[in-house]
Every structure is written in C-alpha cells, then in structure tokens.
Amino acid sequence: MEGDDKFKLAPHPKLPKGKKLMLIILDGWGEQIPDEFNAIHRAQTPIMDYLKTTAPEKWRLLKAHGAAVGLPTEEDMGNSEVGHNALGAGRIFKQGASLVDTSLESGAIYEGDGFKYVKQALPNGTLHLIGLLSDGGVHSRMDQLQMLLKGSAKQGFKRIRVHVLTDGRDVADGSSLKFVQMLEDTLGELRQDGCDAQIASGGGRMRVIMDRYENDWNVVKNGWDAQVLGEAPHRFTSCLEALKKLKEDDPGLNDQYYPPFVIVDESGKPVGPILDGDAVVTFNFRADRMVMLAKALDHEDFDKFDRVRYPKIYYAGMLLYDAELNLPTHYLVSPPQISETSGEYLVHNGIKSWVCSETVKFGHVTFVWNGNRSGQFSDTLEKYVQIPSDQGISFDKNPEMKAIAIAEKAAEAFRSGEWDQVRVNIANGDMVGHTGNLEATIVGCTATDKAIKIMLDTVEEVGGVFMITADHGNAEDMVKRNPKTGAPIKDKQGNYQILTSHTCAPVPIAIGGPGLPKGVQFRQDLPNAGLANVASTFINLHGFEAPADYEPTLIEIVD
C-alpha cells in the first residue's frame, strides 16, 4: 500500500508522526441554546462541558448543514450521509438532493439511459414510484416526486401507481396527512389529463422498506408484500382514509410506524400490485435505506426472504445506490463522484485505522466516510468492527444503545498500541433523538458522555490525542420553533410540538489529550469552517500535510 506516489503526503513541517488519535463522531449532537428542549444540555455531560469551558482555543463550532455539506439551500438540515461524506472526504461535493434538482429542472433526467430503460415498459406497463413522502430533503423530496410524476406522464406513462412511505422522522409526526393530500392533488391533475394515477400502497418508513444495513429484512418484506404482491394486514380504499383510521385505532401511532396497507378498489381488489412488464422507480436519492429494496428488486438470486413472485420489471433507482455493487443496475441520476478520501490517503501513508460503530451507524463511519465505497482500502492497515444494534425496538426503549460497548472496544484497541487512528461513531443523540422522546434522549446523551469518558481516560493513559466532533444536529433541539422568533410551538391541544428531525445547528469540535503537541490550537481565521475541514485537521495530527485540494486545516501551531 505504501509507495503509491499519487497518495504520498508530505511530512508536516511542525507536527510529528506516530501520534495515536482517538477520533469520536457523535451522531446528531449539535450546539443550541441551553433550554429545557435541549436534551444535551439536560443530560449529564461533564466531559463535553469540561472540553467546552476549559480550553476555548481547542473547542469551536463547525457548520454541518446547507452548502457546507453540499445541500441545495441553507434551509437544508444536515444528515448522516452528507455529514460523513464531508468528514471523510475533506471536500464538499454536490449531494444527491442537488443533483436530482438539476436533472429534473433541465429535463436531463428523461434523456438519460435510466429513464430510457424504464420507458421500455411502454406502451402497456404501469409505472410504480416507491419512496419516502416528505419534504425533509434527507432521503427524498415531495417537490421532486411531483415533478417526476408530471414528467413521467408527459413521457407517455398512462398508468402510474405510487407506493408511499410516511415519514415523521425528518419532518413532524402527523405531517404525512398533508403530504398525502398534496400527492392526491397532483395525481388528480394527472387523472384530469387522462393518466390513471393512484396511490397503491403505504406504510411507515420504519416498518415498511426503509431498514438499513440489513438490520431487519422483515421491514423490506412488509413492503414487498404490499407493493409487489398487493398483500398487507390492512386494506383501505384511500390512503388518507388509511392514515386516519389507523391512527384512530392506535392514537399513539407515529407516522414512522404505520403498518403496511394496500389500497383496494370497490370490489376489494388491490389497485396496484407490481406485475410483469411494469416499470419501477425508487425515488429516494439517498442510498442507505433503499439498498435493501434495490437488491430485492434487482437481483435474480435473492434469499433474504421469500419474494413469492419475482416480476419481470424495468427497475431504476433515482440514483446509483452502491457503486461497488453496481446497484441498482439502472438509475436516473449519477451520484456524486467522491474519490481520494482521507481513508485512502491514510493507508497509502502507513497510518493504521481501527473503526467501529453499532449496526445502525456502521455504514456511515465506514462506507459513507470512504466516499460511498464498500470494503476497506487495506486488509492489514484497517479493521472495521461492527457491534450489533438492538433489533425490533425503537431506541427510546434502550437509549443507552451500544455506546459503552463501543467505547470499551475502542479503548481496548487504542491501548493495544496497534492502531494510529481509532475512529468511532456514537449513535445515541441521533437515533434516540429521532424517536422524539425527550427524556429518553437525555438518557442517551448522558450515556454518550460516559462513553466519551471511557475513551478519553484511555487517551490520557496512553498519552494520545483526541478529536471529538459530530455529523449534524438532532438531540440539542427537540421542539418545533417559530422560524422567526425561535419560540417553541404548541399544537391546538396546547402540547409542545415534538421535533424528531435533525437541525441546522452547528456542531462542536474539540481536540486535546496529553499527546497533542504544544501550541496546537484552532485557527481564528476560518469562522465559516464546516465538516469538510476536519479531514485536513486529523491528517495534520497524524504528522502529514493535507492534500492540496482538501478544505483547509482547522489548526495552527503557536510558539
């Protein structure tokens, strides 16, 4: 691995090689006003508090949303995919959301090979669109779906079926009613123009289709049964009716967790199973929660569950979801090309990395960190360790998650002296934050700080260096706010409206440890720095100059 000139980094003029670095990514941990809805503020976080207050020259904030992570607008909150891409790649790439916008606006999407393939279903095939109904901008966007629907009808599809996944995670719980109404309006317009367009099935994203990293294949099977086979435990004649009735029967039900349902006609027949000769597009641009379905749709050989029927279809993803696996084979828009990421530089310069998270974030700190690239750059210089996440429960039921287990394993790896970089992702702030359960999120954040203590104690013991940062905000704000005043918003019943989503808050970054060379501190001249500035910084701490095209380092060395 060593010796490839393209990746050879110059030694840093001042910083020595050989330092051991503990690199901790807190998922969903932003900086916000310390009020009662800030779960991080409410939690016991003595270590993070200490870092913030005792060494201001080694603590600062970073941008983690909008343009700083390649998203279309400054209103776009950050997310794990764009955050880990920026952290690992050291540069800002236009992300899927922006690329799809451009392609839809110019119409290029209909000229590409992907849509041409889908059109092979014409003249008789139905077009099925499957994806998340939301304007969260994390996995998909409502306005993109509306444009795609209209565009597809113009391209000649006379029969369209939409299989909706309700959100409540990147947007407010309960908002799915609004999105379904918007969708019905668009479908109504298409019907007026002579296109038979309808919703065919639905369900909440966490119970239907959108599992990730093979945590629970049953979630995908639920979707397959409803969307492809037209079979589900619930049958309704309209999607709005489904959402209302199911919530009446179970008032605590969150949009994320609607059970699968199919829409049937007056005779009780499902209106849109997927049949031979049909076209299917999964319209999420983000990959992680579409990969499993894409495998089920694309792979002739598939053994994760019994598909019962495997229709011969023309399937395309909105994006190529996995470039290594070439999955799916057909796609409408090319994903960002992210190469020469920090991990590749590290192995070519002999830096050994040990990387760990629990299942729900494992792919983020490995695959996404490496520019959406599967596998390791080196079998000898890297080790990726996955700790199984709890299955079948929402994370507020066990908000400590695997934080301590990850920390203990990381501490052990660090103490072994075998690894130059020990990199972990601690998931609690994000995964518990998404449940909207404030008390549980507080517990999750307390557990996170305890995990940090375990790792920093080891850094202290071994004489190493640490860097702690986060990928985007979430747990620091658990209430919807008035965008102008910032005041918490109450609903009609007088209850505060829970915020389950990420935020646009900046995230902290802290460096330290007994091994941090004297005089290293954060520069003052980069007030707008963001996550993409982190890679240069840790490359410096390993004793190398960062690649010339990376965003500038955050540190300087004062005498």
Ligand SMILES: O=C(O)[C@H](O)COP(=O)(O)O
């Ligand atoms: O997929 C999810 O869980 C949310 O939509 C976004 O969260 P993440 O970006 O932290 O994964």
Ligand SMILES: [Mn+2]
């Ligand atoms: Mn995240």
Ligand SMILES: [Mn+2]
């Ligand atoms: Mn999240």
